[in-house]
Amino acid sequence: MHPIGEVARRSGVTIETIRYYEREGVVPLPDRSASGRRLYDSAGIARLRFVKRCRDLGFPIEDIRALLALSKGDSKACSDVKLIGERHLRDVRDKIADLTRLEAALADLVAECDEQRPHCPVLRQLFAD
Amino acid sequence: MHPIGEVARRSGVTIETIRYYEREGVVPLPDRSASGRRLYDSAGIARLRFVKRCRDLGFPIEDIRALLALSKGDSKACSDVKLIGERHLRDVRDKIADLTRLEAALADLVAECDEQRPHCPVLRQLFAD
């Protein structure tokens, strides 16, 4: 059984975030020592690693909750995981598309400022009706 | 002079967000009617439109504050606007790059789930050491 500091180092999740995940019910309450310190077994560490990887992939907490539930062994797991993954992939692709459009608009706008001018074309455009 | 509801419709910024911007000092305090209702002139409406456009382009509030200050007429305005714009453009490009990497990792992962399996390869990978 391992204290939270060691678990933080081994999982890559900060102590404060581990406590946050516990409060939010993302991970179960760990065992405690006689003095009240959190003690995690290897399954607890693996679970936090899982959560970290999912967060790194941009899955929201709610999806991670669902994935963890699915990981508890059920014959439909893989197709459900695929549903969650594909929806998230779509979200990511949408976001990339949005940002790409935004980038183009911004690049055009910024290109109009190329010297010191009393009447900035960018500001004029942003103020236009 | 126009009440907040009309200004919200004409600027595209919600009533609540207008009040938020006022609280945050993004836009100046408007005049008030005898009964305390906010009244905006055309400059106030233009300013909110400006803020909306900047938000749509992803500029953070702090940058918008700076841009509004610059719009008050100063001979260095355009080069300062360019600095703010280019920095933001870099941020957007960084974010696109991050998301593109994430999308690739996610697409690979999701591709591994293609039928009902008791032992999902995705979950296994996310749990791997």
Place this chain on the structure above:
DNA sequence: CCTTGCTTCTGTAGTCGCTACAGGATGCAT
């Protein structure tokens, strides 16, 4: 004038996912 329905006000709290204290207790090595 009264009623009705809509608009507007202030203050407070919440969203998401953390992150950072403050103040106190515990654990371990010297």
Place this chain on the structure above:
DNA sequence: ATGCATCCTGTAGCGACTACAGAAGCAAGG
């Protein structure tokens, strides 16, 4: 015992909103 590191709970804050609750104001219609 001392000193330092670790850990605890509770609270507040970040950015940019968003959504009430409860009350007051406004304008049109009867």
